[in-house]
Amino acid sequence: RLSAMAEQVDDIIIPILKEIGCSFAEDIKTIKGFKSDELVQTSARMVMTIRPEQPIPHRLPKSKAARFRVCATLAGAIQDLGYTGDLGYEKFLYPNDADTRAVLIWLMNKLPKSDEGGDGEDGTAATDNSVQMMEALKAWFYSKYNPYFTGASETHGVSTVQLMVPQESEDGTGKFEREYYIKFQRPVSEQPKIHSVLAPSLMELNAKELCLAQERQAAFDAGEKSSAEKREFIQQMLSQAFSTEQRVKTQKGKKLQDVLSDIAKSYGMGKEGE
CATH class of the missing domain: 1.10.418 (Actin-binding Protein, T-fimbrin; domain 1)
Structure with a gap:
């Protein structure tokens, strides 16, 4: 047409x-x-x-x-x-x-x-x-195609599952939590039993994280947080930024095989000493 x-x-x-x-x-x-x-x-x-x-x-x-x-x-x-x-x-x-x-x-x-x-x-x-x-x-x-003019017959339902990803608590991630994340938690790509639900589940997880981040930012901008909470919020942001930068620096100079080995260990696919 x-x-x-x-x-x-x-x-x-x-x-x-x-x-x-x-x-x-x-x-x-x-x-x-x-x-x-x-x-x-x-x-x-x-x-x-x-x-x-x-x-x-x-x-x-x-x-x-x-x-x-x-x-x-x-x-x-x-x-x-x-x-x-x-x-x-x-x-x-x-x-x-x-x-x-x-x-x-x-x-x-x-x-x-x-x-x-x-x-x-x-x-x-x-x-x-x-x-x-x-x-x-x-x-x-x-x-022309316009989602607002498209009837319900053109839509398709999707199913999602709850994905487990590492979460950092307010008092920091403990030793046992880190050990669990590194050795036992399965990668998100292997968590759904049906592969077709992986993509919508990732989008749902990303949307939730985005909404939470926007809510925290809105509360920060509106002055709803106390001075101590604001300092803690800024410290968390800086900590995440520095940890990311540190990981990048750590990987520099390594061979590809070593980098892949580190990734495998972080997902529990490698054993200590291998």
């Missing part, structure tokens, strides 16, 4: 390419897959049709530096016409279908009508052409 709507938009744009003198217009059937040379030529000719007093190169040279300058000049000229979307030289050097259609549709709406007075057949044809384009764009927009 999306491709059909895009084809309707292309059917409106392609005849205009022939009118403005694009050299490739006779051979093209769709805007999809537009290359840099085609997009630059089309956009430049449209800009010069809208503003004839502003000459812009409509062919890309072979030099990389010159190609960059042409694309940057073209992007600036379109922005001078009032285009407010995200537009830079990279949109012309490395085009994609969505950005290409957005720029060409905007430029097409800026093209002068054959009869600005609105009288005669040319003016009527231009108006009809604009109406057709807007109707096609509206249908294409509402046909």
